[in-house]
Amino acid sequence: MVWLRRTTHYLFIVVVAVNSTLLTINAEDYIFYTDWMWTSFVVFSVSQSTMLAVGAIYYMLFTVVPGTATYYATIMTIYTWVAKGAWFALGYPYDFIVVPVWIPSAMLLDLTYWATRRNKHAAIIIGGTLVGLSFPLFNMVNLLLVRDPLEVAFKYPRPTLPAYMTPIEPQVGKFYNSPVALGSGAGAVLTVPIAALGAKLNTWTYRWMAA
Numbered sequence: 001m002v003w004l005r006r007t008t009h010y011l012f013i014v015v016v017a018v019n020s021t022l023l024t025i026n027a028e029d030y031i032f033y034t035d036w037m038w039t040s041f042v043v044f045s046v047s048q049s050t051m052l053a054v055g056a057i058y059y060m061l062f063t064v065v066p067g068t069a070t071y072y073a074t075i076m077t078i079y080t081w082v083a084k085g086a087w088f089a090l091g092y093p094y095d096f097i098v099v100p101v102w103i104p105s106a107m108l109l110d111l112t113y114w115a116t117r118r119n120k121h122a123a124i125i126i127g128g129t130l131v132g133l134s135f136p137l138f139n140m141v142n143l144l145l146v147r148d149p150l151e152v153a154f155k156y157p158r159p160t161l162p163a164y165m166t167p168i169e170p171q172v173g174k175f176y177n178s179p180v181a182l183g184s185g186a187g188a189v190l191t192v193p194i195a196a197l198g199a200k201l202n203t204w205t206y207r208w209m210a211a
Contacts, residue, residue: 041136041139041140041143041179041180041183042136042179042182042183042186044100044139044183045135045136045139045179045183045184045186045187046132046183046186046187046190048100048102048135048139049105049131049132049135049136049187049190049191050132050187050190050191050194052073052076052102052105052106052131052135053109053127053128053131053132053191053194053195053198054194054195054197054198054201055072055076055198056068056069056072056073056106056109056131056198057069057109057123057124057127057128057195057198057199057202058198058199058201058202059071059072060072060109060110060113060123061120061123061198061199061202062202064118066110066111066113066114066118067110067114068110069106069107069109069110069113070103070106070107070110072106073102073103073105073106073107074103076102077099077100077102077103080097080099080100081099083097084097084099098142098143099142100135100139100142101135101138101139101141101142102135104134104138105130105131105134105135105138106131108127108130108131108134109123109127109128109130109131112126112127112130113127120199123195123199124192124195124196124199125192127195128191128192128194128195128196129188129191129192131187131191131195132184132186132187132188132189132190132191132192133184133187133188134184135183135184135187136179136180136183136184136187137180137184140179140180
């Protein structure tokens, strides 16, 4: 039954990584980013940091080897770059998909697991908090290096969009003044229980396969 358990684990890893790629496409395409501007940045930060945490800690606790969270983040990055290239091949602008910077946050999770001598609970609480806090910071720097999405949206409009979803001038500061702070705060709070869910899924899978 060992091969079946390992197959189940690896299948879960692939499914989560693919879902992360799809979530990236839905939360960070240029129309969505333009319409909602910094609101979408917060949604993007929370969704991606939690998706990273649940898969990375699942994989890390499965192997019990520090460094596998970074490896998992690398898999997610490769998947997203492949999707980015596919959209570009279909005629969309190259900046249609902004590839998130998962790897540095995953490295913090690995360092926490290593520094606490493979303490699962420390990885969940401290590592999960660090992932939620750091992800918006790294990705704001990432977005600053990308072309202006408002310019891209007007240059490459999607004719199938209804009128209420046409690009509008961003309302920066309408709801809050610091999307990075809000994204980090919300991510730090939400990533911890999601990381705990990833650890629990690892336990449940072992019990299910042993039954």
